[in-house]
Amino acid sequence: MPFLILFLHVVAAIAALALASRSRAVAVFVAAVAPAGAAVWGLVALLDPTTTRSSSFVWVEGLQLGFDFELSPIAALLTLAIGAIGTLIVIYAHGYFAHPEPTLGRFLATLTIFGASMLGLVWADSVWTLFLFWEATSVTSFLLVGHKNANANARIAARRALMITGAGGLVLLAGMMVLIDATGTHRLSEMAPTTGTTATIAAVLLLVAAATKSALVPAHVWLPGAMAAPTPVSAYLHSATMVKAGVILVAVVSPVLGGTDTFRVLSMTLGALTMFWGAIGALRQRDAKLILAWGTVSQLGFLVLLFGIGTAKATFAGVAVLAAHAVFKAGLFMVVGEVDVRTGTRDIDELGGLARSMPITATIAALCGLSMAGVPPLLGFPAKEAAVEAALGLAGTERLIIGGAIIAGSVLTVAYTTHFVLGVFGPSRNGTATTVSPGRAALMVPAAILACISILGWIFDGTTSKPITRAAAALNAKADVYQLINWPGATQAFFVSVAIVIVGAILGAARSRAQLRVPATIGANAADTALDQTLVLARRITARMQHGSLPVYVLTMAFVVAAVSIIFVQPALEAVGDMTVADSPGQLALALATVLAAWGCTQVDSRIGAALALGVVGLAVTGLFVVHGAPDLVLTQLLVETVIVVGFVIGLGRLRRSFPETGARWRQVRAAVAGLCAAGVAAALIAAEGAASSATAPPTERLVAEAVDEGGGNNIVNVILTDVRALDTFGEIVVLAVAALGVVALGRPALVTPKTPISPPTREEVRA
Amino acid sequence: MTTETLIGLLVALPIAAAGLALALRTLPRARDVVTIAALAAETALAGVLLARTINDGTTAVRLGGWAPDLGIVLIADLFAALVLLVAIATILVVEVFALGQRRTPWGANPELTGPLLLVLTSGVALSMLTGDLFTLFVAFELILVASYVLLTHRSEAAQVRSGMSYVVMNLFASALFLIGVAVVYRSTGTVNMALLAERLPELDEPVRVGIGLWFLVVFGTKAAAFPLFSWLPDSYPTAPTTVTAVFAGLLTKVGVYVLVRFHTLTGMETLQPVILVVAAATMLVGVAGALAHNDVKRILSFHIVSQIGYMLMGLGLFSVAGIAGAVIFFVHHIPVKTVLFLTGGLIEEETGTSRLSDNGGLAMRRPFLAVLFAIPALSLAGLPPFSGFVAKFALIDAGIDARSIPIVVVALAVSALTLLSMVKIWMGVFWGAPPRGPAPPATEPRRRLLVGATSIGVAATLVIASLAGPLWNLSERAANELLEPTAYINEVLGSVTP
């Protein structure tokens, strides 16, 4: 079934891409079918918890790579959320994009694939599957954030999002590998709780990964930037998907790693910090969408904090907040998108009188906002209530710190909610009402549905809490005793909640009136600067490593040879005493002549002189061949030498006669390295001489005998060349032929370059 | 056909076809038919060889029936057969692309490309199949001379200038290769690699290690490993797309291939730390260069260097998992890199330049091209579920198994940076506003051929990803054979014929 649903998504994406230019309605319908299917499946699974649904597909058995899916109750709950909100988003997008929108097909296709990646992520049971879909959401969200890529800001934001979440993915991979090492299995469902150093390392790595994806401080900077995406994307990204990935990761590994102090302390600290920083960020904004985005950051911190606590009650509260957040946050973003589309602005300083001109939208916003603030009669209330209870249920200092953090964070949440609702729908600063274009049903209906769900979720709290309890119990078995309570009565937690709402509302109202300074974007700038500095650093390294100067490259290589040869020095020193000075006096004389002539080559200033010196070297070497007993080499060398010297003269004879001068210091470096290289070669050869033994003597006698018998010739060298090692000769002559082709090509470019169009056809030509 | 004949054919057939294609150089149709037919036949032969090797194991051929200590031995084991098939199939795809690109300023000259690609093919086959160190030198020269001419044959200023770097560095390496052969022959009395596998380990430690290092330098230069990589990013981008694509996919890989072959066969585990350091440095400088430059072909060229580091990492671990990782990296990387350069060529076809600053907005105009680029680019960055992920994952897994944490960290970081540089290309070429000025689109029929060839290549990378399971099994088998080369040695030496 998971495969079928994923396949359905892929098909839907392709179909939407293909159909969008022909029939918009059909494309939208097709794109909505896939997530709707997923939602239905999630719902069915939630209603019937008795059967576990798992399926696997082995990809690379030897590496234990594969697609392993398991639909646990928590996954089913998320599937329902992802699928249902995804469906609503597609409908919403239909209303959001102005007619006609050429990129709609691309948008719907990417959105569908993104949804599929998210589904895969929540179903993943093996760590590889998790990683795969994790990175898939990174890549698809990159495309979604950068959808309006003609805009430079969108491109930068997309890059920031991809690099932070993508790099986080690699950390996840590393962390998971360590975790496998610690637990001995790659199946998440089979991992036993573990502690120790390995577990601590895994905990740190996994929390870093979760922080990147779920926008925890300080990796939160990509999330507000992702607002560059079209609003349907923001609604989807911020509610049910993407940003929840990290939270889910924390929730899933919490039973395994919760035993390590590092995991608990780190996740709670990160969560609390993020909750505050996000809420403060939200209070700073004047852009309605950014208020919500920062609000998401805060909520994510809240969730990580809850899952980090690790008690059954906290886990239950976490799942409840997760579900409630998915519903109200999607609704709120849809509202912002509608406001944006109908008024042309999202700046709360410019908006005014919308409560009157857009009453339905305002109602939806108020409902979703109240749910976010944790006010009855909405789903957010029992969820928040559970969280407060969980905090109060702790003991000792933990109760003080965590309880305080959650309460303070909740106050701020109420504050920015008030700030948002009043800012967007309240009277404007200058008292004028904003002009509003006519509403569209497709924009309003999905948000209205979500608002209704928030209410219904509260009313039928019994029905709502069943799947939430089951999901929480999947993470922490002890959680199955808890349920949502829509009206708790006069409990301690209730009074705390009331206080939270009152204080928060006052704060928010005050904030909304106040004129504060411009929102800080330090974090985002820092991230971009870091990326740009990476590029600068890369340029510096490259400038140092890649000078573009060939002599430097060659010299580097010669130096490496010299360095490598150091190892030969010691055996060479041992062997050198046993070596014969020369096989014959003639050899010694010719060897010295060779060196002398080679030196001459470097000293002669004119090209003709150099060619002559080269000829002398050739002759001396030929002499060495003679005394070594290699007549074939002699003959060949003489002929070759002649051609080369002649070639040197006729090929370069017309050039300027003297060689250009180079700097003295550079010359010294060259001479030194060349000398070292020569010494290295000598050491290598001498060491080899020392290593030679009679046991490895070449089978000359057999070779000679067989050459005469089977090769049919007395000149052994020739037999080797044309028979024994004919393949070498075969290769060698092909090399010659190709080199000759190259000579012609270089010498006669006119023959080689195509005669017909040398320049590309111009536009006019193509049109004609 | 016996497997022995098959191995011989793989080396000689392309040469014969090259001769024919050269003879027919002025008859375009016949010449192209010969080239394509020969490459197709070669691909088929390589396929058969792989199938046979999987079933029957390693096969050696003694050319002319001469004993292995006298004559030349060609030998096909799993590693050779696997990499060879991928390499040759890649060349075939590029040749199809070349047919489409000929009449443009970026196209290679058809009269030479066909024969030279065939020579190159033969060189690649020979270097992978040879069991003889000196024949390996000849094979290298075959590849190199063909590449020299392919690189410079249009004799434009940039090509001649960069050709210098390429030719000079490689000629130097070739001279060092010969000196290395001399050292080896003097100390062991043979150039047969199977015999070397027996005799080199018997040498004194410093000499043995010295020989290992020496060939690390020689093969490292061909492979563009740190610090001997600089010639590559200077020269490759200047060649016609077709040529660069082949170079990118194959040449450096032959260097690494031989390094893996030689160093595993002669048991050079002692060099492990050196190779790992070189691997890490190669990854880092390569990716730094890719991030620094602003031209698609340059960026991709630096990535060749960077990715070489991963293969070296596999070798450096000297474990079955590591070497198997390197083997599957070969299989993934050859087509992916080639296809990336082909898409680079398509970009050039569209806009007339591969500079990022002169490109933009291509995703809107050519969405299919964007997809063709994105798939291999993500694969290169090692994102799942593409082929690069399996390869990189295998290497990282092997690294963790071997507790070589620093190299694992570098490998992961370089993965992220690779992604950043791919994003850079994506944002420069496919996103943003289209560049101003005339952007002459290619004519349709030719474009179809170009896009077709590239699509086949991209599809091939996807096939590799989907077949990763069996491929991994083969890679593991190949790695076992490489680390435990008794079968190889026995097959070559067997009963020495009188």
Next chain:
Amino acid sequence: MSLALVIAIAGLVGFGVHLITARSLSRVVLGFALLGHGAVLALLGSGGPAGEPPLADRAPVGELANPLPQALALTAIVISFGLTLFLLALARRQHELTGDDLVEDDLEDRAISALAEAEALRGHHDD
């Protein structure tokens, strides 16, 4: 291999390397010719001491020089011959194009270096 031969080889390699690091391509060609000679001599010397020419009917087998390295050296000579010619053609073409046969630096690399230097300077000012 005798010491004399080693000296000859080392000399050829040393002067060869010195020449190939020159800016002038004619010198580079010269350098390669020397390197080639060095490599061929090394191959020849790797077969052991000097001996009689390896012609089967001229001298007893025991006195013959090792023929195998000679064959290898011959192949090496021919290959380096072809490549030297190619290098000559390259140098010549470079002269045609630029009016000189100097090896030029890579322009793109220089551009990156210049950029990096400029950035480094700017960084200094900022500090």
Next chain:
Amino acid sequence: MISVHSPIVAVGVRAVTPLAVIVAAYLFFAGHNQPGGGFAAGLVLGAVLSLRTVAGLYEPVNGSKLMAAGIMVAAAIALIPAAIGGGMLDMVVWSGELPLLGKVKTGTAAIFDLGVVLIVVGLVDSVLDGLGTDDIAIEPVTGEAR
């Protein structure tokens, strides 16, 4: 074109030509038993070509046809044994009596060597064509043309 259009040179070169061809033939046939062989023979023939070019008696043409022929001959020798059931590069030896030369042993190795000759001659021809031209001034620089 590098040519010395002097009648004396021309006569000299004409006279040398047959001699050099004989030398080349000797080197080729003796190669299997004496120093020599295809490569040397080819270079001697190549020397004749270059002399004739210098003397203005010969216009270098593109030698790629000769080289192509050489490659195909060598490849045929490599492949034919494989095609008829042997192994690649299996060489066959024939021996027999010939007038003037006496007992001669020859075989497919000699044909292989002939391929070498063809390639070397083609190479010299190509190199004369490529290096020896002097049309720098009129040549369009294609790199800048676009």
